[in-house]
Amino acid sequence: MNVDSVRIVNIVESLLVSNDDAADVNRSRLEAAGVLTINLMSSPGAGKTSLILRTIESLGERARLGVIEGDIAGSIDTEKVLAGGASDAIQINTGGNCHLEANMVHRALDDLDLTGCDVLIIENVGNLVCPTHWALGEHLKLCLVGASEGHDKPIKYPNIFEVSDVIVLNKIDLIDYVDFDRAIFYDSIQALNPGVPIFEVSCRTGQGLDAWTNWLVEQLAPVRMEG
C-alpha cells in the first residue's frame, strides 16, 4: 500500500468542550452509523495492533473493522492495519499526550469512512493508567494484557481492570517461559470486576482468536438495532 496516503490527525490543542460531552457526541454519531466501538487499552507492547490484525482475520465476512490509531508519534500501525484489511483507518498523533481524549476521536471521525464498517477499534496510547479516565464515546472498554507483563498487573493497576467490559490475555504462547500464575491473575480480576469476560489468545500463533471474535459478533446486534 501507499504509505503517503496515510491520513494523520495531529493534535495540537484541545477543543473547548468537556471530554464527556464530546464523548456523548461521538457515541451518538457512531450509533447512528450502527458501529460498535471499542476503546482498546493496554501497556506499550502488549500487542494491540496484533490483536486488531488477528481480529480482522478471524472476523472474516462476519463483520468489517475500522480503526483509529492513537500514538505519541509515528503511523506504522495505521499502515499495518490498512494493509491487513481494515475497512478504513486514521492515525492520531497526540504529540506527547499519554492518552486519547474524546475531542481527538471527534476530529478523527470527521475523516474516517464508516460506510461498511461494523466495528470500530480505537487503539489508545499504550498506558495502563491515564486512558481509563477519558471516555471516547466507546461502547466497550477492552483491557489487553500480555502474559509476559506478569500476573500481578491487576493488583498494581486495579482501575483499568475495574472499568473494563472485557479483558484479553495475549501472548499465552509465552506463558510457560514467564512464571505466569493464572490463579493469581484470574482471582485478582474476579475481586475487582466479578464476571467480566476474559479471553486468552496468542496473536503470534492465532490460538484463541475465534472465541474472542465469536463473543465480539454477539455484541454487534444491539448497536445494529440502534443504528
Next chain:
Amino acid sequence: MNVDSVRIVNIVESLLVSNDDAADVNRSRLEAAGVLTINLMSSPGAGKTSLILRTIESLGERARLGVIEGDIAGSIDTEKVLAGGASDAIQINTGGNCHLEANMVHRALDDLDLTGCDVLIIENVGNLVCPTHWALGEHLKLCLVGASEGHDKPIKYPNIFEVSDVIVLNKIDLIDYVDFDRAIFYDSIQALNPGVPIFEVSCRTGQGLDAWTNWLVEQLAPVRMEG
C-alpha cells in the same frame, strides 16, 4: 520478613512547591548523603522489580542499594526488595497518579534510612510517557524495556528514549520467540539519543547483569566525592 513492617507513604495531595524545586532539594539531600540516585522507568511488567533484585545480587559487596517503590496500589514490590537484600525500602502509593513527583519522593526520603546506602533506585509507576516529564532529584534516568514489548518502542515513545541516560533491554531470553529486530531497536535509539549506553539482560536467567552493574559502579565515584 514481617510484611506488617512495610512502610507506605500514601499520597493524597501535592505540596505547594514546584516539582523542579522539590527535585533540587531531593538531589542536594541525596548528594549530601553520597547516594547515587536512579529514576527507573518502564512500561508495566517490563521487569523493574526483577532488575532491582538482580542488581542487588550482582552488586554484592561493591555497593548497597536502597529502594523507593512507586505504585498506584499495593506494596508487594517493597516486600520483595526488602526480602531480596535492599538496605532499606519505602513504598509510595500514588492513589491513581500515573507517575511519581518530586514531592512524593521528598516525603519518602523523610522515612528512608540512607545510612550505608550507595545507590538509591526509585522505581516509578509503569508508564512510558508521563514519568519523563517529572524530575525526582535523580542523577540518572534509566529506561527499561522488555524484548517482548517489541523493537518499535523507541519509534512510538521517543521522548523517554531521548531523555534517558542509560537503557536496559530485559527479557533477552525471550528474544527468539518474539520477532525482536535488534537493528531497528538500536538504530532508532541511536537516532534519538546518540551514544547512550544500552545493556542487554535477562533477569530471568541472570545473563548480562554483571556488565550492567560494572557500569553502575563506575558511576558511583563522582557522587561519593560530592557526598
